[in-house]
Amino acid sequence: MSAHILTLNAGSSSLKLGLFAVAAEPEALAEGQVDRIGDDARLWLHDAKGRELAARDLGEAGASHGAALEAALEVLEEHLPEARIAAVGHRVVHGGMDHDAPVRIDDAVLERLSALEPFAPLHQPHNLAGIRAARAAFPDAVQVACFDTAFHRNHPFVNDVFGLPREFYDRGVRRYGFHGLSYDYIAGELGRADADLHAGRVVVAHLGNGASLCGIVGGRSVASTMGFTALDGLPMGTRVGQLDPGVVLHLIEQEGMSAAEVSEMLYKRSGLLGLSGISNDMRELEASDDPRAAEAIAYFTFRIRREIGAMAAAMEGLDGIVFTGGIGENSARIRREVCAPLGWLGVTLDPAANDRSARRIDADGAVAVLVVPTDEERVIARATSAALTG
Known part of the structure; x- marks a missing residue:
């Protein structure tokens, strides 16, 4: 019986899973997802050819990440009973200063990662809950943590430091960057499909409920819009993005808010x-005729344009832009509103190609513009297969 890898990618309100056959290039066998955990959760499971194996409302079984994982594993066992899980690969958002590569998980590693929960409160607790549940479900399997911060760990000093007393940098207060598994995948895809662009200066825009940009030169991250936590940079579904730190002081000192209240607002109500007072879902905002929805979208796209300019400065030029993530891959409007004012950088879109979300959407401009679906699960599977066989 062949061995299999299970990948788990726990978000703030979702859980993605993948089943792969162990190989140098793991073979995808199935993928699934639980959405809206804690609020009308729904599960689906597809085989590698995209055929639906299961789709169901979970009810009480989707009330928490742990319950959702149990339900997902039951469905996986029901439809793929031959699977023998030899290893489980986990997305872990924050690896801190210690981890610049995937690592096998033991009790000591889990304890160190638990200490980082305050720096990624929407994700790290769920990532670690998934690890604990998988260790219980598959006690003999190798467990591997793959870090969103690892791809950014070799930034130049000037892109890694804050203007604080140096002692804080030495103690770990620095720009970590996130969405690294996605950026790793995109860099690899460019290396396979477009060697010249891969060797150049590319801004990758990972746009979803969480959103960030990464400046990549020769396949390596040199700058990211996210910083010490996943709050910084672009405005996101519910996260504030870039904010004058004096605002936080004002909220605490003048508005009387506690640190916990400020944190909850910045992560979950911003x-x-x-901005819209309507939704964090871009599809709902694009469909709305409420002017507040249009204003929220305008701010979102403005900040992306501003940060693309900053990334071009950090890279000393711009050869390409890649859109990825749920919004980046699917919203022609967002891509159009981001790119239309960037002619000064050599960016020109082909409207028809953009409307159909073609892979290449620039109009033979000086700057290549691509739409590339990301695959974080495959990056996790590759790292886990290497850890298992190595």
Whole structure:
């Protein structure tokens, strides 16, 4: 019986899973997802050819990430009973200063990662809950943590430091960057499909409920819009993005808010949701005729354009832009509104190609513009297969 890898990618309100056959290039066998955990959760499972194996409302079984994982594993066992899980690969958002590559998980590693929960409160607790549940479900399997911060760990000093007393940098207060598994995948895809662009200066825009940009030169991250936590940079579904730190002081000292109240607002009630007062879902905002929705979208696209300019400065030029993530891959409007004012950088879109979300959407401009679906699960599977066989 062949061995298999299970990948788990726990978000703030979702859980993605993948089943792969162990190989130098793991073979995808199935993928699934649980959406809206804690609120009308729904599960689906597809085989590698995209055929639906299961789709169901979970009810109480989707009330928490742990319950959702149990339900997902039951469905996987029901439809793929031959699977023998030899290893489980986990997305872990924050690896801190210690981890610049995937690592096998033991009790000591899990304890160190637990200490990082305050720096990624929407994700790290769920990532670690998934690890604990998988260790219980598959006690003999190798467990591997793959870090969103690892791809950014070799930034130049000037892109890694804050203007604080140096002692804080030495103690780990620095720009970590996130969405690294996605950026790793995109860099690899460019290396396979477009060697010249891969060797150049590319801004990758990972746009979803969480959103960030990464400046990549020769396949390596040199700058990211996200910093010490996943709050910084672009406005997101519910996260604030870039904010004058004096605002936080004002909220605490003058508005009387506690640190916990400020944190809850910045992570869960800001961004597109806070600006629009309608939704954090870009599809709902694009469909709305409420002017607040249009204003939230305008701010979102403005900040992306501003940060593309900053990334071009950090890279000393711009050869390409890649859109990825749920919004980046699917919203022609967002791509159009981001790119239309960037002619000064050599960016020109082909409207028809953009409307159909073609892979290449530039109009033979000086700057290549691509739409490339990301695959974080495959990056996790590759790292886990290497850890298992190595």
